Amino acid sequence: MSATRTRKNGMNGGNAVHLSNLKIVNGCLAFDVCSGKFHRISESAAFVISELKRQTPFGALITSYSQRYEISPAIAARDIELFLNDLSVVR
Amino acid sequence: MTKQLSIAVSGLHRGDNPQPGPAVIRSIRRRYPSAQIIGLSYDLLESGLFSKSDDGVDAAFLMPFPNKGPNALIERLDEISEIYPLDIVIPCLDSEIPNYLDLSDEFKSRRIKTPLLTKKSFDRGSKANLFQLGKAAGVRVPRTIVVSDLMAAHKACEEIGFPLFLKGKQYGAGRVTSPAEVAYVFHSLMAAWGGPVIAQAAVLGSGDEYDVVGLGDGRGGLLGSCAIRKIMLTGNGKAFGGIVVADPALQESVEKIIKKLKWWGPFELEFVKGKQGHELIEMNPRFPAWTDFPSQIGCNLPAMLVDMLLSLPVAPASRCEPGRMFIRHNLDLVGDISQLAELCSGSLIGDAQPNLLPSLEPVN
Numbered sequence: 001m002s003a004t005r006t007r008k009n010g011m012n013g014g015n016a017v018h019l020s021n022l023k024i025v026n027g028c029l030a031f032d033v034c035s036g037k038f039h040r041i042s043e044s045a046a047f048v049i050s051e052l053k054r055q056t057p058f059g060a061l062i063t064s065y066s067q068r069y070e071i072s073p074a075i076a077a078r079d080i081e082l083f084l085n086d087l088s089v090v091r
Numbered sequence: 092m093t094k095q096l097s098i099a100v101s102g103l104h105r106g107d108n109p110q111p112g113p114a115v116i117r118s119i120r121r122r123y124p125s126a127q128i129i130g131l132s133y134d135l136l137e138s139g140l141f142s143k144s145d146d147g148v149d150a151a152f153l154m155p156f157p158n159k160g161p162n163a164l165i166e167r168l169d170e171i172s173e174i175y176p177l178d179i180v181i182p183c184l185d186s187e188i189p190n191y192l193d194l195s196d197e198f199k200s201r202r203i204k205t206p207l208l209t210k211k212s213f214d215r216g217s218k219a220n221l222f223q224l225g226k227a228a229g230v231r232v233p234r235t236i237v238v239s240d241l242m243a244a245h246k247a248c249e250e251i252g253f254p255l256f257l258k259g260k261q262y263g264a265g266r267v268t269s270p271a272e273v274a275y276v277f278h279s280l281m282a283a284w285g286g287p288v289i290a291q292a293a294v295l296g297s298g299d300e301y302d303v304v305g306l307g308d309g310r311g312g313l314l315g316s317c318a319i320r321k322i323m324l325t326g327n328g329k330a331f332g333g334i335v336v337a338d339p340a341l342q343e344s345v346e347k348i349i350k351k352l353k354w355w356g357p358f359e360l361e362f363v364k365g366k367q368g369h370e371l372i373e374m375n376p377r378f379p380a381w382t383d384f385p386s387q388i389g390c391n392l393p394a395m396l397v398d399m400l401l402s403l404p405v406a407p408a409s410r411c412e413p414g415r416m417f418i419r420h421n422l423d424l425v426g427d428i429s430q431l432a433e434l435c436s437g438s439l440i441g442d443a444q445p446n447l448l449p450s451l452e453p454v455n
Contacts, residue, residue: 023413033337033338033413033414034338034339036299036319036338037320
């Protein structure tokens with residue numbers, strides 16, 4: 001499991017983040033158009049956010065994430081859950 | 092042949108607390124490149140006097156300080172008009188606005204256009220009345236108490252609770268964290284700006300600061316606006332960098348205030364994000380120092396103000412794209428003692444002409 005995937009994805013403090021407000025810039029910055037905050041993010045975080053914004057079903061996201069990073073679906077699911085937990089508490 | 096448009100602008104100093112004048116001038120020149128810009132200055136060393144760039148002035152005049160009152164102002168403007176007949180005057184400093192409001196009839200009789208803000212709107216948007224305005228408009232404003240003496244200041248601070256801010260009527264503010272600090276901050280503000288002093292609760296939350304510049308149509312509508320989050324601050328809390336945001340809640344607060352006031356002309360609204368959303372901490376009745384940033388991305392509010400003053404059709408400004416940002420960049424301007432000598436006589440006419448950069452292209 002890569003440190004990049006499981007780290008806290010560079011999200012720092014801010015206001016509540018809504019996916020619809022997040023714009024991924026050059027695959028390395030997440031810009032919240034509503035709060036004006038921007039966060040440096042990993043490539044894997046950018047991938048997850050982009051898929052979620054595309055409303056990719058969770059199951060399909062796990063599949064594509066596990067294939068992309070060549071990890072098991074179980075680890076992929078955990079990675080994504082952890083990331084979403086991180087995202088939900090960013091304020 | 093059409094007469095050259097002559098526009099007087101004040102607030103020319105771009106120091107560590109930059110004034111809006113040069114930004115307003117630069118924006119106007121984007122739409123009106125041949126306009127003759129007359130600088131109204133209060134000091135020989137206002138930095139804008141020495142700019143040879145697109146934010147420079149074609150001529151400059153020393154002005155009586157605003158506390159000399161409206162008569163001194165109109166007398167000086169009459170003297171200037173004898174040399175450069177003025178079409179428009181755009182005051183860019185808070186302390187100037189009351190005199191301009193008092194002189195609205197004088198300006199009308201001289202056919203000089205100035206922003207048509209009403210005294211009523213101005214008073215309702217002042218620091219002292221902001222809390223009541225917020226209540227009436229349905230916009231959150233930190234609790235505010237207006238005080239005129241030290242005893243009342245202590246009482247107000249106890250009532251509001253620490254930490255809080257003590258603010259001067261027009262300028263200046265100090266954070267007060269304990270009763271021991273009240274007297275020092277209160278006396279400093281009284282000495283610098285006179286009374287009353289405004290005690291305003293601190294906003295608890297993320298502390299993120301948001302600024303909105305806009306232009307009201309005088310009927311409650313908004314002709315254009317640009318909202319930023321301050322991403323860099325100077326030591327005294329001024330924006331040194333900002334990024335455009337598109338927050339519907341913030342926009343709604345702005346629209347409510349402008350609608351309630353039926354605001355005419357330029358304004359700046361300052362918000363802090365608290366636990367329960369944006370709280371309005373200040374309203375300024377003029378363009379902010381960063382007003383040329385939106386002008387560069389298609390929202391040229393100073394040029395629209397000139398259109399309004401000339402009774403030209405005004406199309407609503409373009410929306411500023413979230414993510415566009417500005418960073419302030421200070422440069423050294425070259426002057427000469429001869430310019431100071433000329434200014435000592437009250438005006439700078441021979442050596443003020445800017446060499447407009449060919450890169451200055453009208454954006455809108």
